[in-house]
Amino acid sequence: MAVELQKRSVPLLDFQAQYASIQADILTAIHRVVDSQRFILGEEVEKLEQELAAYTQSAYAVGCGSGSDALLLALMACDVGPGDKVLTAPFTFFASAGTVARLGAIPVFADIDPVTFNLDPQRTREALDRDPKIKAVMPIHLFGGAADMDPILEAARDRDCFVIEDAAQAIGAEYKGRRVGAIGTMGCFSFYPTKNLGGYGEGGLVTTNHEALARRVASLRVHGSPRRYYHDEVGLNSRLDALQAAVLRVKFPHLDGWTAARERNAALYRQALGDGSLPILLPEAAPYQTRHVWNQFSIRVEKRDELQAWLRERGIGTEIYYPLCLHQQACFRSLGYQPGDFPVSEKAAASVLALPVSPELSQPDLLYVCDAIRSFFKG
Ligand SMILES: Cc1ncc(COP(=O)(O)O)c(C=O)c1O
Structure with missing residues (x-):
């Protein structure tokens, strides 16, 4: 239950x-x-x-x-x-x-x-x-x-x-x-x-x-x-x-302070969701040295649309950046690309979901998002 x-x-x-x-x-x-x-x-x-x-x-x-x-x-x-x-x-x-x-x-x-x-x-x-x-x-x-x-x-x-x-x-x-x-x-x-x-x-x-x-x-x-x-x-x-x-x-x-808050939020998501028990992929660290500024914190999940609807019902805003790859856009049909030409991109487009990560997000609200995600998979 x-x-x-x-x-x-x-x-x-x-x-x-x-x-x-x-x-x-x-x-x-x-x-x-x-x-x-x-x-x-x-x-x-x-x-x-x-x-x-x-x-x-x-x-x-x-x-x-x-x-x-x-x-x-x-x-x-x-x-x-x-x-x-x-x-x-x-x-x-x-x-x-x-x-x-x-x-x-x-x-x-x-x-x-x-x-x-x-x-x-x-x-x-x-x-x-x-x-x-x-x-x-x-x-x-x-x-x-x-x-x-x-x-x-x-x-x-x-x-x-x-x-x-x-x-x-x-x-x-x-x-x-x-x-x-x-x-x-x-x-x-x-x-x-x-x-x-x-x-x-x-x-x-x-x-x-x-x-x-x-x-x-x-x-x-x-x-x-x-x-x-x-x-x-x-x-x-x-x-x-x-x-x-x-x-x-x-x-x-304020930019650097806001970026630090985004980094803190990304780290909190990792702590709260990163134990491997959920069928989601969190953003991973790049295999080279970077400072990520977390404009978006995008998870990957198979039942993406269902999870988005579940979170919406619980008052949580999310976004799909981006649902259709550029080579599949109607205006580029004449370029002659086919579905499957860029499988990694297409898989990302089908599974990404951006969670709230802005500097103004409070820790209780972030934990509420995490609880709502867990409840989706338990429900
Ligand atoms: C990756 C990327 N490139 C370019 C743009 C274009 O910027 P603007 O919306 O200011 O024209 C955006 C903004 O949405 C973007 O996210």
């Missing part, structure tokens, strides 16, 4: 609780921008760019309209266009392959590693060896865990390919002591509200150690004009706005 738990409400993310903890500073920052009447780019954005360049260990950081635009701008700065191919993982958010296709280039995929959910370096090398048209590799640091960058960089270097890191979910994550976003040719970050450093609207950032690429991205984000009304090339309008920058600058000093 399942023990009935006292029902609570445990959202996947608790935006209100975070806002309550920083409300006065947020409102002061917003007033500062409104009083200045300078809403687009400007000083707030420049200061944020400087702060995040230092934080990501990058020489340059360029703010833009979204994480998707960051990927688009990075690809454009690498001259990716029609006829080119870009290698990425099939198990991720749509933006990686979507931005490639948006430029008239072709997304190609290599399967993921079953432990880290990130591009498998061996398969990456095999794909690069097979296809000389691949111009760039786009590893994703999915859920906040770093991809295995050294062998990916080595394979890309052997073929003279750019490496564009999709670090949208992974600000502050580290790979062998190096911060993500500064390891490849360029890094791309998102400030979508659900990210570890989330704004109050859309926003993104491109990081790089290459001055020429940083200048090009800065020009591309304002319609390819390094000087106002003089256009060297056709870019897009992807300017970060000052209100977002001001909000992000209030949140930024």
Whole structure:
């Protein structure tokens, strides 16, 4: 007999609780921008760019309209266009392959590693060896865990390919002591509200150690004009706005503390659920040194949809990131992929379930989630 738990409400993310903890500073920052009447780019954005360049260990950081635009701008700065191919993982958010296709280039995929959910370096090398048209590799640091960058960089270097890191979910994550976003040719970050450093609207950032690429991205984000009304090339309008920058600058000093709380929550889940008695797989440590920043804590479970419904009935918010791989999306049907082409990714898509892990999650609420999971398997 399942023990009935006292029902609570445990959202996947608790935006209100975070806002309550920083409300006065947020409102002061917003007033500062409104009083200045300078809403687009400007000083707030420049200061944020400087702060995040230092934080990501990058020489340059360029703010833009979204994480998707960051990927688009990075690809454009690498001259990716029609006829080119870009290698990425099939198990991720749509933006990686979507931005490639948006430029008239072709997304190609290599399967993921079953432990880290990130591009498998061996398969990456095999794909690069097979296809000389691949111009760039786009590893994703999915859920906040770093991809295995050294062998990916080595394979890309052997073929003279750019490496564009999709670090949208992974600000502050580290790979062998190096911060993500500064390891490849360029890094791309998102400030979508659900990210570890989330704004109050859309926003993104491109990081790089290459001055020429940083200048090009800065020009591309304002319609390819390094000087106002003089256009060297056709870019897009992807300017970060000052209100977002001001909000992000209030949140930024809290980021490491919030990440520490996420790490604590991940460790508590391991303690509470990791005794091997449940038919679930918890996220495992990567076989290389990393600092995981736990944007998501995704378990794998066969009866995933049933467990999600069970938790929903008990007031617990969860999410499926991502239910359908990119090679199986309707818009990419013409690429000719078949079900079964990337079995590790497809298995992940069928079994992942993200549990609440945000910094605001209290220990009693986390233990309630764990009890609810145990009761599902006992019931
Ligand atoms: C892995 C990944 N890449 C790219 C993006 C795109 O970022 P945005 O939503 O800011 O455009 C996201 C955000 O959802 C993401 O999770």
